[in-house]
Amino acid sequence: MVKQKNRKRKTGEAKMAPQAKKKTLETIELTQKDWMPVAAEKFFNNPNFNEIMKHMEILDASVELVGPFRKLKENSDVNGVELIMLDREQTDLPEMQTFMKCILGRYAFWRDTPSETNPVIVFADLKTIPELSVVGNKVEHAVHHFCEKYSKNQDNSKEALSALSKIFEMLGDSRMKDEITRTNKIRKINTVGGILGPGLYSDHPKGKLKYLPPANTLGESQLENLLRCLNNMKLPVQKEKVIKLIKPLLYSVMACNDEGYFGNGLELGHVIFLSNQKDILEDAMIVLVAAYRLLDREDFVKILQLTVELRN
Numbered sequence: 001m002v003k004q005k006n007r008k009r010k011t012g013e014a015k016m017a018p019q020a021k022k023k024t025l026e027t028i029e030l031t032q033k034d035w036m037p038v039a040a041e042k043f044f045n046n047p048n049f050n051e052i053m054k055h056m057e058i059l060d061a062s063v064e065l066v067g068p069f070r071k072l073k074e075n076s077d078v079n080g081v082e083l084i085m086l087d088r089e090q091t092d093l094p095e096m097q098t099f100m101k102c103i104l105g106r107y108a109f110w111r112d113t114p115s116e117t118n119p120v121i122v123f124a125d126l127k128t129i130p131e132l133s134v135v136g137n138k139v140e141h142a143v144h145h146f147c148e149k150y151s152k153n154q155d156n157s158k159e160a161l162s163a164l165s166k167i168f169e170m171l172g173d174s175r176m177k178d179e180i181t182r183t184n185k186i187r188k189i190n191t192v193g194g195i196l197g198p199g200l201y202s203d204h205p206k207g208k209l210k211y212l213p214p215a216n217t218l219g220e221s222q223l224e225n226l227l228r229c230l231n232n233m234k235l236p237v238q239k240e241k242v243i244k245l246i247k248p249l250l251y252s253v254m255a256c257n258d259e260g261y262f263g264n265g266l267e268l269g270h271v272i273f274l275s276n277q278k279d280i281l282e283d284a285m286i287v288l289v290a291a292y293r294l295l296d297r298e299d300f301v302k303i304l305q306l307t308v309e310l311r312n
Contacts, residue, residue: 028081028306030299032114035084039109039119040068040099043139048170052143055163059150063102068109084303090310091130091276094292094300095198096122100142104149107135107142112201114299120187122198128231129224129275133197134187136180143167144176192263196270200263211263212256223249223268227275239279246272250283257290265291273304281308 043049056063066087071078078086089098089106096108097119105126109119120137123145124130135145147167150160191199192211200211223246230242249268256264269288272280285308292300 032299037109039138044072055167058163060102067099094303110198136183141180210261212261262294
């Protein structure tokens with residue numbers, strides 16, 4: 001059993017952009033107005049909501065529902081850009097809307113496009129470059145994933161084992177597994193490769209997003225190893241050497257864009273942004289902004305710019 005008591009934010013301690021940036025939020029207008037996931041409302045209205053959360057806190061005292069759930073719990077009128085920025089993490093991609101944090105990582109809704117009405121849910125671990133994995137498309141699926149992770153602890157107490165049993169019973173263990181398997185299968189059909197777990201989706205009228213496999217452009221291990229090296233370098237001269245190795249990958253993406261392979265820019269930008277490396281943040285911005293605009297996802301450009309402000 002893992003327990004870690006963290007101070008929970010008081011009501012009204014909205015971790016949106018810093019207060020000095022509040023005016024910026026008020027002046028930004030997104031095309032998409034509704035950023036409240038239906039799946040969040042359904043779970044919040046689940047008759048077993050309070051009971052499930054009580055048992056989850058036995059497993060992990062730091063577990064916390066944030067973002068859209070804080071709006072629901074506080075019955076707040078926060079909406080639009082303020083809602084998508086509520087409790088936002090510095091490494092949340094524009095596609096992400098974090099809704100649950102725990103000691104092992106965080107869970108977020110993942111919208112492939114700003115207008116997505118049924119987003120999938122991803123789990124982001126705590127690695128230097130977070131690995132994202134699709135865990136379903138309901139909050140209950142995220143809860144099930146959370147419980148399965150904790151069920152593997154060999155030092156679980158009787159209280160923890162009892163909590164796990166009760167949560168699985170309330171969710172319906174077999175039904176959850178079937179739904180999650182079905183969701184992941186559909187996801188793989190509707191997306192193309194990509195380094196990240198969610199894959200890359202396109203709403204292009206002619207079919208899937210054009211994408212060249214990593215073997216034809218950049219190697220997954222090559223890019224991730226370079227970013228990890230950059231994270232470990234302390235001296236400017238060392239960092240500069242690593243950055244010189246990353247630059248060619250950026251040039252290859254520009255060439256991909258010229259040929260209509262927009263998915264490669266999206267992929268590379270995602271990975272660099274998740275690494276949270278300020279030395280190449282500008283490069284990540286250039287690549288991601290270009291990809292979002294080529295794919296007509298302008299709202300993501302605005303959300304990206306606001307998220308970068310959190311890092312400052």
